[in-house]
Amino acid sequence: MEDPLRYGAVSEAAYALKDLFQQVTSFEGSEVLSTHIETDHGRAVSPVSASFCIIDFMRTRMFIKGIAEAISFKLLEKKGNPVTVLYAGTGPFATLLTPLTTLFSPSQLKMVLIDLNPESLAYLRKTIDLFDMGDHVLEIIQADASTYQVETGRHPDIILSETMMPGLYREPIVNIFANLAAQCPRAIMIPELVRVEAALISNLSASGYEVLPLKTLMELSAATAAEMNKPECCPAIFHQGIEVEIPVNLDPVYTRLVLLTYIKTFSGNDLGLNQSSLTIPFFFKTAKLIKEFPQRLRFKYGTDSFPGFQYCGFTDLSQGWAR
Numbered sequence: 001m002e003d004p005l006r007y008g009a010v011s012e013a014a015y016a017l018k019d020l021f022q023q024v025t026s027f028e029g030s031e032v033l034s035t036h037i038e039t040d041h042g043r044a045v046s047p048v049s050a051s052f053c054i055i056d057f058m059r060t061r062m063f064i065k066g067i068a069e070a071i072s073f074k075l076l077e078k079k080g081n082p083v084t085v086l087y088a089g090t091g092p093f094a095t096l097l098t099p100l101t102t103l104f105s106p107s108q109l110k111m112v113l114i115d116l117n118p119e120s121l122a123y124l125r126k127t128i129d130l131f132d133m134g135d136h137v138l139e140i141i142q143a144d145a146s147t148y149q150v151e152t153g154r155h156p157d158i159i160l161s162e163t164m165m166p167g168l169y170r171e172p173i174v175n176i177f178a179n180l181a182a183q184c185p186r187a188i189m190i191p192e193l194v195r196v197e198a199a200l201i202s203n204l205s206a207s208g209y210e211v212l213p214l215k216t217l218m219e220l221s222a223a224t225a226a227e228m229n230k231p232e233c234c235p236a237i238f239h240q241g242i243e244v245e246i247p248v249n250l251d252p253v254y255t256r257l258v259l260l261t262y263i264k265t266f267s268g269n270d271l272g273l274n275q276s277s278l279t280i281p282f283f284f285k286t287a288k289l290i291k292e293f294p295q296r297l298r299f300k301y302g303t304d305s306f307p308g309f310q311y312c313g314f315t316d317l318s319q320g321w322a323r
């Protein structure tokens with residue numbers, strides 16, 4: 001039987017990794033390093049925010065574990081050739097991949113590292129040099145991963161991106177996946193699955209939330225992402241929207257309508273409700289309590305410069321969508 005997970009040890013390891021990266025590269029907060037970049041496809045968080053993602057320790061653990069398993073899986077297919085991982089949105093340390101250079105040699109793992117923030121890339125180059133990981137790197141590229149074109153013959157085996165918040169709000173992972181999955185149909189996408197559902201929850205108690213799932217709004221995967229930019233098969237959530245009905249005669253234990261996010265990084269590695277900062281409930285700012293929402297709603301996902309789910313009353317399209 002596997003040892004029970006020791007959360008304290010995972011947390012300590014994540015803090016130690018952050019301190020190591022920051023100390024070795026002399027990474028210190030400054031105004032420029034704390035500035036987010038707003039793009040046509042969502043927000044690219046600042047190098048400082050990106051560096052702090054490390055200490056979301058269960059997130060970091062489940063991603064690194066999933067990526068390691070995906071690399072081992074692809075190595076079996078590659079017959080002695082290295083597995084190429086394209087990492088879209090590395091931050092200053094390419095946190096979710098660089099630790100795996102201690103497990104996989106340069107003849108097993110090659111990295112293509114992309115970020116659009118030049119400050120993050122300056123620290124990333126330092127990280128690669130100072131930890132002597134140059135032989136693992138194919139390219140470090142400054143680009144917007146939601147429009148980046150993969151060169152012919154250079155298709156990666158695995159595409160990795162953690163550019164997301166709960167409820168797939170604000171950051172561009174949906175746009176990045178739609179762009180890259182369509183170009184690389186044979187690549188494993190990590191996370192392998194992100195599911196967002198509308199649900200009713202209770203107030204938080206010592207035993208957690210009571211949850212009443214209402215409807216799955218989106219499943220982001222290699223297969224669904226590849227369809228998103230094809231008008232003939234684009235999922236309803238990007239067009240007319242998906243209808244959700246709040247049941248009448250509800251048990252009063254349920255107080256809020258929220259979006260719940262579930263992540264499978266790869267294979268059996270997943271993050272459920274409240275297991276990471278990415279899987280906490282998402283509350284709409286305009287309405288939280290169930291009674292503030294229309295009873296029949298339509299949800300839609302916007303992929304513009306402010307990505308996220310929006311809702312309106314089922315017949316109220318003319319009155320606009322709320323976030």
Ligand SMILES: C[S@@+](CC[C@H](N)C(=O)[O-])C[C@H]1O[C@@H](n2cnc3c(N)ncnc32)[C@H](O)[C@@H]1O
Binds near residue numbers: 039043047050145
């Ligand atoms: C949430 S941080 C994650 C950092 C690190 N990968 C981790 O998981 O710890 C997201 C990173 O993705 C980058 N990013 C966001 N949108 C991007 C885009 N469209 N193209 C390339 N990089 C992007 C940001 O600049 C930031 O460094």
